[in-house]
Every structure is written in structure tokens, then in C-alpha cells.
Amino acid sequence: MKQRLSTLMVAAVMTASFAAHAQQPAKKAPPPAKAAAPAKKEGITAEFEKFREVLEEDNPAELFEAKGEDIWKNKKGPGGATMAQCDLGLGAGVVKGAYVQMPRWFADVGQVMDAERRIVHCMVKYLGYKEEDIRKQPFSNDQRTPDHVSVITYVAAQSRNLKIAAPQKHAKEIEAYRIGKEIFAYRAGPYDFSCATCHGDDGKRIRTQDLPNLRKPAEAVKAYQGWPGYRMTGGFMLTQQWRMNDCFRQQRFPEPTYLSDSITALLAYMTVTANGQVYKGPGIKR
Amino acid sequence: MADPMKIRAQMKGDTAEIRVLMSHAMETGQRKDNAGATVPAHFIQAITVDVGGKRVIQGQTSTSVSRNPVFGFKVKGAKVGDKVVIHWEDNKGDKRTDEAVIAA
Amino acid sequence: MTAMKKTVVCAAAALACSAVLADEIRNYRAEAVAMMKRDFKTRGIATADRVHEDGLQAVCNRTSDNPPKDIAARLERDQLEAVKYPTDGKLMGDWKAGEKLAQSGRGMTWSDKAGVPGGGNCYNCHQISPTETSFGTIGPSLYQFGKIRGNTPEMQKYAYGKIWNAKAFNLCSAMPRFGHAGALTESQIKDLVALLLDPQSPVNSK
Known part of the structure; x- marks a missing residue:
């Protein structure tokens, strides 16, 4: 018997088992930190960063990536169409590097589309998904992660470690960037907030949450690569479109229509600002 | 039907490091949904790991484990090319088996 | 040509x-x-008309938050004149209620319900009581606010006015106009003034 198998410490290495916020009763809000000294936050953030790094190798985003890959490669629409016919800007069926090169101009639809918008477009066109169904629940919740979110996760993962390179060649791509830049700085609503109120300066934070200055490439990439991201609070994937939506909620704005031109423009501004930076997503978030 | 696991198995010296990511809701039975109704408990309760045809782990889990959990094991004496078979069953009778091969 | x-x-x-x-x-x-x-649509209490900028927002938007000094001074005066001070003349409420309000980040989003009082959102941006270490840094620290400035009637009036309409003192301030926008009531603002100025408030403790 050459093989002498013994097991070591099963429980001790269950790294991710602490990501259990979703398991708390919904009503119980996390108690505010009551430690004495102010500016303790650096320590808290550092601790979380360590935790996040441990999880990065086993990011549950991979589960959704695998599901998305299966849909992309195997799912057939009416008439046998597949996502192999979907052109994400680099040719039909080409996924590698496509995510970090959107938003871009798509001549077939005469529109600038961000990655999420293009992927949904393809899933409707080739796989027979109904757009109104997708719009009914565009974002994941603890009951269900929609298929398009898994496909986005798969497509995003195929750009991991590649440089962000959203094109600025077509006049409409430039237009999207310019309009997005304006939307970013536009103050309105009962609180007079714009995106820039929170994301236009260095070193700011809300509570303990660091706020990247999205006007700077090295900071913009931090926000960019967080999404799609696995949210440990809740245990599901959320996308860039969700992030924009929820920012506008907190900005006290009305709700932006899912996959609308305004969001594509804003994403064009943010992505182009992050151009040249290396994409390390899909992300993992608290 | 449950979604597939992601299994990583690699030799580190004389020890195989096996990590597995499972796709599961892991509901505690204590959480309430938006409508205020209790979400029924739904969790993985049994896990087995076979390496090279031999059972190396047989374990029970409960609701204290997170949604989409990650487990890591270290197995001594395994070798490159050994088949790793991981199986789980939950309290509703749903189950899933996935395989991987230990890489160098 | x-x-x-x-x-x-x-x-x-x-x-x-x-x-x-x-x-x-x-x-x-x-x-x-x-x-x-x-593209922006009404959802819950967040009505579509919120994307229309008002006069002050328009000035700040068009000048990248740097309006010409004379225009800023005139508009700040307009804003200050519109501040509604309490008719009973009392500007200080209960600092404990103020602390609770300062903690709450609720109010005026599409996920907030109509008729439910909002929070002050204060800790999102400011350090206030020393016991709360989870505070934001978009605004300045307010720790020791009253200790440094003194709990004078003028200071109470300033603090009340600042919370009611921050733009009356700095036209393109990042801080919301809580009273002006109807985000906080008169008695809520009084409680926040007390949190900042009451000598018993932890803000002013040693």
C-alpha cells in the first residue's frame, strides 16, 4: 500500500466560511464600530484587504464564470443559434480581450454599447432571451442570479490581466465619453449630488468605504475592476450597470433606465479614464 | 439541478492541496425575505472526498457555512494524476458530484 | 469665413x-x-423631475463649482434669507436624538418610503462623536465643534442655518441643503445643532 493518505485539518482551511453576512437575519443591522480611537479605519481596511486577498484565489465569481461559459458555449437559441455568432467588437465569437475594449461603437445596431448592453443584446438576438424578462430583473438578488450576469462574468474573466483599452476612434465613441464626463459632474436632486461629489477628489471616504477618484486612471481602475463582482454580503454577482444604478439611488436621483444611453456614456467616461491600466477582475466585494 | 463545483488540486511537495468552490444557497432557515417570510433552511449537510479511489474525507456541514462556500484540504501521500472526486448532498436531497485530477 | x-x-x-x-x-x-x-424615470419617491437642475445647481454645474465671487455672494445671500428659523426661537434640541439622526443614512432615495422621516447622513461625511470611528471624510471633522467655537446664540444660529442650507455660506458646498430640500424637519435640525453645540454632547467631551 504505497498510498498513505491522511487528512489534515479540514475545518481550519475553510477560508471562505466567514463570508456569512447573508446568513444573518435580514433585520439585524451590523452594529456600528465602537472602538475608542478615531482613524482606526486604516487597520480595519487593512484587515479586510487581507481577507479579500485570501478569497481572491477562490473568488466565488468563478462559479458564475463557469455558468456563463456554459451558456456562451453550449446554449442554443431558436434555430440553433449560439453566442459564437455574437460579435463583442473583436469579431464573431471572440471573447478574449473583448470586455476591456467596450463601450464601443457597433455598426450593426448603430449604437455605442457597453459590455453588459452588448451581451444582453446578443442573448436576446441569438439565444432567444426576452428583453422584457431581463428588464424585469436586471440585477442579481439572493433568490436568483440572472443568466446574463453569469455571461457577463464569463466575458469579463476572459479579459483578466489585459490592459483596458476602450476605443475612442468613432465619433460616437468620443461623444459617449464627452457626454459621460458631463453626467459625472452634473449636480441635481434634493441633495445636490453629482458622481463627482463623492468620486471627484483624492483620499475621501463614506464611513469606512474608500472612494476612488474616478477622474484619475489609477483610481478609476479600482472602481472598474470591482464589477462584475461577487458581493460577500448576500453572496451574488453584481455588474457595472448595477453599480451605476445604486450610485444614482444614493445620489437621490430618479432611476436610470437599465442599459440606457446615459449609463453607457458614464461607463465610457469611466472606462476611457482607466485606459492603459491592467484589468484584474472579476472582483470580490464586502 | 445543482451547478458544478470548481475543484483545484495541486501537489505541493508531498502534499496535495485541494480546494473546492461549491455553488449553494446555504440558507440558514433564519433569514427573512423582503416580504417578511422566513426563507426555509437549505444547506449542504454531507461532503465526501475521494482521492485515487480512496475516501479521505467524510464530513458533515451545517448552516454556519456561507453561501457558495470554499473548502480546502491537504492530503498527504497523493500523487500527480490521482483522481479527486468530491460529492455533496443537501438537506433537500439535492446532490452533486464533480471530479478533477491532481496537477503537478 | x-x-x-x-x-x-x-x-x-x-x-x-x-x-x-x-x-x-x-x-x-x-x-x-x-x-x-x-433615461431617468420616477421610482418610488424619487421622481423624474429630480434630474432638472435648479438655479443654484445650474450655476455650480456651469462653473465647475467655482462661481464668480460676486455671483456667489449674491446667491449665498438669497439662500441665507430663505432659511426658516424656528418660530419659538429655540435652536437647540436633544443631542441624543441628534446622534441617532447623524447615524442614519436614510432618506429621499427610491428605496425610502414616503412619509418616513429621513436621517441626517452626517457620519457618511464627517467625524462627529469620538465614539463613532466609522466616519467619512468628504466633509471636515466636527469633533469638538462646540468646544472650539462656544455655545453662543450666534453659533447656534450659524449651525442651524448651515444645516438648513449649507449653500447659504458656501454656494457650491458638497453638503446638501437639508432644510431647504425638506430632507430634515425643524425639530430634527435642532437635535443636530444640540449634537454639535451642547456641552453635554460627546462631540464636546474631552
Whole structure:
């Protein structure tokens, strides 16, 4: 018997088992930190960063990536169409590097589309998904992660470690960037907030949450690569479109229509600002 | 039907490091949904790991484990090319088996 | 004439030129606003008309939050004149209630319910009581606010006015106009004034 198998410490290495916020009763809000000294936050953030790094190798985003890959490669629409016919800007069926090169101009639809918008477009066109169904629940919740979110996760993962390179060649791509830049700085609503109120300066934070200055490439990439991201609070994937939506909620704005031109423009501004930076997503978030 | 696991198995010296990511809701039975109704408990309760045809782990889990959990094991004496078979069953009778091969 | 000249130059360098010309003629800001008015929809209490900028927002938006000094001074005066001070003359409420309000980040989002009082959102941006270490840094620290400034009637009036309408003192301040916007009530603002100025408040403890 050459093989002498013994097991070591099963429980001790269950790294991710602490990501259990979703398991708390919904009503119980996390108690505010009551430690004495102010500016303790650096320590808290550092601790979380360590935790996040441990999880990065086993990011549950991979589960959704695998599901998305299966849909992309195997799912057939009416008439046998597949996502192999979907052109994400680099040719039909080409996924590698496509995510970090959107938003871009798509001549077939005469529109600038961000990655999420293009992927949904393809899933409707080739796989027979109904757009109104997708719009009914565009974002994941603890009951269900929609298929398009898994496909986005798969497509995003195929750009991991590649440089962000959203094109600025077509006049409409430039237009999207310019309009997005304006939307970013536009103050309105009962609180007079714009995106820039929170994301236009260095070193700011809300509570303990660091706020990247999205006007700077090295900071913009931090926000960019967080999404799609696995949210440990809740245990599901959320996308860039969700992030924009929820920012506008907190900005006290009305709700932006899912996959609308305004969001594509804003994403064009943010992505182009992050151009040249290396994409390390899909992300993992608290 | 449950979604597939992601299994990583690699030799580190004389020890195989096996990590597995499972796709599961892991509901505690204590959480309430938006409508205020209790979400029924739904969790993985049994896990087995076979390496090279031999059972190396047989374990029970409960609701204290997170949604989409990650487990890591270290197995001594395994070798490159050994088949790793991981199986789980939950309290509703749903189950899933996935395989991987230990890489160098 | 100039336009013609540009057309000629453009012919020579077609690609780059179309963008340059467009920049001069197009108002991206106006296009952005029009796009947002089309794309943003009412949800819950967050009504679609919120994307329309009001006069003050328009001035700040058009000047990148740096309005000319004379315009800023005039508009700040207008804002200050519109501050509604309590009719009973009392500006200080209960600092404990103020602390609770300062903690709450609720209010005026589409996920907030109509008729439910909002929070002050204060800790999102400010350090306040020393016991709360989870505070934001968008605004300045308010720790020791009353200890440094003194709990004088003038200071109470300033603090009340600042919370009611921050823009009365700094036209394009990042801080919301809580009273003006109806985000906080008179008695809520009084409680926040007490949190900042009451000598018993932890803000002013040693």
C-alpha cells in the first residue's frame, strides 16, 4: 500500500466560511464600530484587504464564470443559434480581450454599447432571451442570479490581466465619453449630488468605504475592476450597470433606465479614464 | 439541478492541496425575505472526498457555512494524476458530484 | 469665413478635424442633460423631475463649482434669507436624538418610503462623536465643534442655518441643503445643532 493518505485539518482551511453576512437575519443591522480611537479605519481596511486577498484565489465569481461559459458555449437559441455568432467588437465569437475594449461603437445596431448592453443584446438576438424578462430583473438578488450576469462574468474573466483599452476612434465613441464626463459632474436632486461629489477628489471616504477618484486612471481602475463582482454580503454577482444604478439611488436621483444611453456614456467616461491600466477582475466585494 | 463545483488540486511537495468552490444557497432557515417570510433552511449537510479511489474525507456541514462556500484540504501521500472526486448532498436531497485530477 | 477656413483644413485632416469642429459647436452638457431627462424615470419617491437642475445647481454645474465671487455672494445671500428659523426661537434640541439622526443614512432615495422621516447622513461625511470611528471624510471633522467655537446664540444660529442650507455660506458646498430640500424637519435640525453645540454632547467631551 504505497498510498498513505491522511487528512489534515479540514475545518481550519475553510477560508471562505466567514463570508456569512447573508446568513444573518435580514433585520439585524451590523452594529456600528465602537472602538475608542478615531482613524482606526486604516487597520480595519487593512484587515479586510487581507481577507479579500485570501478569497481572491477562490473568488466565488468563478462559479458564475463557469455558468456563463456554459451558456456562451453550449446554449442554443431558436434555430440553433449560439453566442459564437455574437460579435463583442473583436469579431464573431471572440471573447478574449473583448470586455476591456467596450463601450464601443457597433455598426450593426448603430449604437455605442457597453459590455453588459452588448451581451444582453446578443442573448436576446441569438439565444432567444426576452428583453422584457431581463428588464424585469436586471440585477442579481439572493433568490436568483440572472443568466446574463453569469455571461457577463464569463466575458469579463476572459479579459483578466489585459490592459483596458476602450476605443475612442468613432465619433460616437468620443461623444459617449464627452457626454459621460458631463453626467459625472452634473449636480441635481434634493441633495445636490453629482458622481463627482463623492468620486471627484483624492483620499475621501463614506464611513469606512474608500472612494476612488474616478477622474484619475489609477483610481478609476479600482472602481472598474470591482464589477462584475461577487458581493460577500448576500453572496451574488453584481455588474457595472448595477453599480451605476445604486450610485444614482444614493445620489437621490430618479432611476436610470437599465442599459440606457446615459449609463453607457458614464461607463465610457469611466472606462476611457482607466485606459492603459491592467484589468484584474472579476472582483470580490464586502 | 445543482451547478458544478470548481475543484483545484495541486501537489505541493508531498502534499496535495485541494480546494473546492461549491455553488449553494446555504440558507440558514433564519433569514427573512423582503416580504417578511422566513426563507426555509437549505444547506449542504454531507461532503465526501475521494482521492485515487480512496475516501479521505467524510464530513458533515451545517448552516454556519456561507453561501457558495470554499473548502480546502491537504492530503498527504497523493500523487500527480490521482483522481479527486468530491460529492455533496443537501438537506433537500439535492446532490452533486464533480471530479478533477491532481496537477503537478 | 472662419467656418469655411476650417472646412478646408478639415479636408486635409479629416479624422481629427471632425472631432475638433464638433467640440466647438456642440454643447455636451446640454446633450447630457437632455439624455438624462430621457433615461431617468420616477421610482418610488424619487421622481423624474429630480434630474432638472435648479438655479443654484445650474450655476455650480456651469462653473465647475467655482462661481464668480460676486455671483456667489449674491446667491449665498438669497439662500441665507430663505432659511426658516424656528418660530419659538429655540435652536437647540436633544443631542441624543441628534446622534441617532447623524447615524442614519436614510432618506429621499427610491428605496425610502414616503412619509418616513429621513436621517441626517452626517457620519457618511464627517467625524462627529469620538465614539463613532466609522466616519467619512468628504466633509471636515466636527469633533469638538462646540468646544472650539462656544455655545453662543450666534453659533447656534450659524449651525442651524448651515444645516438648513449649507449653500447659504458656501454656494457650491458638497453638503446638501437639508432644510431647504425638506430632507430634515425643524425639530430634527435642532437635535443636530444640540449634537454639535451642547456641552453635554460627546462631540464636546474631552
